[in-house]
Amino acid sequence: MNWQRHVRCGEFEGRKVVIKTNKRIKGFRDFILIFAYVLTSVLMLHPSSPHPLGTILLHNESVAMRKTLRKIDILSPTLLYISKRVLIEEFVEGGNLYSLFEKKNDLSLASKAGLITARLHSAKLVFLDNKAENYLINAQRQLVRTDLSFIMRDDSIFSRSMDIASFLASIMDLGRFEYRILHNTYIKAYENETGGSCPYLYIILRNILALGFSANRANTFMNLLSS
Numbered sequence: 001m002n003w004q005r006h007v008r009c010g011e012f013e014g015r016k017v018v019i020k021t022n023k024r025i026k027g028f029r030d031f032i033l034i035f036a037y038v039l040t041s042v043l044m045l046h047p048s049s050p051h052p053l054g055t056i057l058l059h060n061e062s063v064a065m066r067k068t069l070r071k072i073d074i075l076s077p078t079l080l081y082i083s084k085r086v087l088i089e090e091f092v093e094g095g096n097l098y099s100l101f102e103k104k105n106d107l108s109l110a111s112k113a114g115l116i117t118a119r120l121h122s123a124k125l126v127f128l129d130n131k132a133e134n135y136l137i138n139a140q141r142q143l144v145r146t147d148l149s150f151i152m153r154d155d156s157i158f159s160r161s162m163d164i165a166s167f168l169a170s171i172m173d174l175g176r177f178e179y180r181i182l183h184n185t186y187i188k189a190y191e192n193e194t195g196g197s198c199p200y201l202y203i204i205l206r207n208i209l210a211l212g213f214s215a216n217r218a219n220t221f222m223n224l225l226s227s
């Protein structure tokens with residue numbers, strides 16, 4: 001279920017597009033997310049400043065932010081229209097990465113996701129909402145990053161760990177073999193690109209987030225126990 005926005009396909013100026021309309025509870029839901037983020041950072045003894053809500057969320061989805069990402073080789077769909085309530089962007093035909101992983105273990109795409117996360121971190125930015133569902137696959141089998149609202153300028157250990165944790169947690173309800181190999185591939189690509197090891201809080205944060213993201217509790221528990 002999609003509880004942030006209504007997301008549907010449509011047509012705009014003769015091209016296939018995706019139209020995202022904020023639900024009424026979106027503001028409240030964003031607040032809860034940020035509150036949970038700050039609370040977790042305090043509980044983990046890494047207090048982090050809150051993400052500014054309001055117009056910054058709109059700025060994050062803007063053409064300017066998409067250009068910033070493009071400069072560090074992170075693709076995002078072309079933005080066609082944006083207002084406080086509605087966002088229209090280019091339709092990316094290959095579906096999202098989580099749905100693809102449910103069908104097959106595509107290691108090259110897991111590696112690309114690790115690379116994208118690393119490039120973002122090297123530019124001192126974080127996604128915060130770095131779920132596999134927020135990566136789309138285009139006709140050239142490139143990864144395209146959508147849902148940009150929570151990008152933030154930050155390079156703390158906590159926020160970088162949160163990015164890695166949210167990606168891994170979002171695929172932790174896949175089968176045990178599938179999860180393990182995708183996990184290792186993603187981490188390896190991240191570490192190769194940054195030239196260092198992953199920020200150390202990611203495993204514990206992953207375990208906390210996994211329980212919230214899971215669509216298959218049995219698989220998630222199995223993966224929690226075995227890693």
Ligand SMILES: Nc1ncnc2c1ncn2[C@@H]1O[C@H](COP(=O)(O)OP(=O)(O)O)[C@@H](O)[C@H]1O
Nearest residue numbers: 002004005007018077090091092096133146147
């Ligand atoms: N530009 C796009 N092209 C194709 N599918 C998309 C596009 N944007 C979003 N989607 C699909 O809609 C889902 C939800 O979109 P998203 O922007 O992440 O909304 P939310 O803010 O509710 O998480 C994505 O996981 C993806 O499957």
Ligand SMILES: [Mg+2]
Nearest residue numbers: 133134146147
């Ligand atoms: Mg999303």
